[in-house]
Amino acid sequence: EPEVTQTPSHQVTQMGQEVILRCVPISNHLYFYWYRQILGQKVEFLVSFYNNEISEKSEIFDDQFSVERPDGSNFTLKIRSTKLEDSAMYFCASSEVRSNTGELFFGEGSRLTVL
Amino acid sequence: QKEVEQNSGPLSVPEGAIASLNCTYSDRGSQSFFWYRQYSGKSPELIMSIYSNGDKEDGRFTAQLNKASQYVSLLIRDSQPSDSATYLCAVVMDTGRRALTFGSGTRLQVQP
Numbered sequence: 489e490p491e492v493t494q495t496p497s498h499q500v501t502q503m504g505q506e507v508i509l510r511c512v513p514i515s516n517h518l519y520f521y522w523y524r525q526i527l528g529q530k531v532e533f534l535v536s537f538y539n540n541e542i543s544e545k546s547e548i549f550d551d552q553f554s555v556e557r558p559d560g561s562n563f564t565l566k567i568r569s570t571k572l573e574d575s576a577m578y579f580c581a582s583s584e585v586r587s588n589t590g591e592l593f594f595g596e597g598s599r600l601t602v603l
Numbered sequence: 604q605k606e607v608e609q610n611s612g613p614l615s616v617p618e619g620a621i622a623s624l625n626c627t628y629s630d631r632g633s634q635s636f637f638w639y640r641q642y643s644g645k646s647p648e649l650i651m652s653i654y655s656n657g658d659k660e661d662g663r664f665t666a667q668l669n670k671a672s673q674y675v676s677l678l679i680r681d682s683q684p685s686d687s688a689t690y691l692c693a694v695v696m697d698t699g700r701r702a703l704t705f706g707s708g709t710r711l712q713v714q715p
Binding site: 521523529530531532533536544546579591592593594595596597 | 645707
């Protein structure tokens with residue numbers, strides 16, 4: 489069964505360091521998303537990506553965040569200068585169609601710990 | 604006002620009983636509604652989608668939608684211990700954000 493894969497599963501970094509989280513969406517999917525979940529809190533939308541550009545972003549997704557699809561398979565989230573409050577589980581998701589008419593398939597997540 | 608609201612629980616039901624999970628949303632024009640299940644430490648997994656008023660059944664799960672009351676529910680019949688998880692209500696709103704907006708989830712515990 490096709491799945492979304494994410495690496496690394498866990499990353500520990502020092503405050504102020506850059507972090508890149510990687511995702512391989514399901515191969516025939518066209519829409520890609522990053523969500524995050526701070527421990528004990530709800531799943532929060534960060535950004536959606538379609539046709540090699542951001543289609544929507546939340547207020548959380550500020551200038552410290554960027555996304556990229558560097559090749560035909562990977563989808564990355566970069567945090568330029570991490571803060572303590574960036575510590576969370578980051579989920580990548582993909583869908584064949586836009587989320588309002590299709591289902592999102594989530595990866596297993598990348599846990600980011602900022603010290 | 605919270606966009607998608609759920610009782611955090613825990614909701615505790617005995618094995619074999621019906622579990623009823625509820626969700627309200629603020630955007631009256633919302634058209635698409637989803638229930639996701641999230642086991643502890645895992646990612647969300649879609650269980651049901653519903654777009655029209657009324658009931659939609661899939662196996663032991665029934666989603667119910669009442670747009671006039673801005674209310675979505677999920678019924679789980681014959682609850683099993685393996686159903687113990689957090690159930691997330693998610694909505695695509697009509698105004699503003701188009702991406703899925705999640706509620707904070709209701710934790711369900713099914714007692715064997």
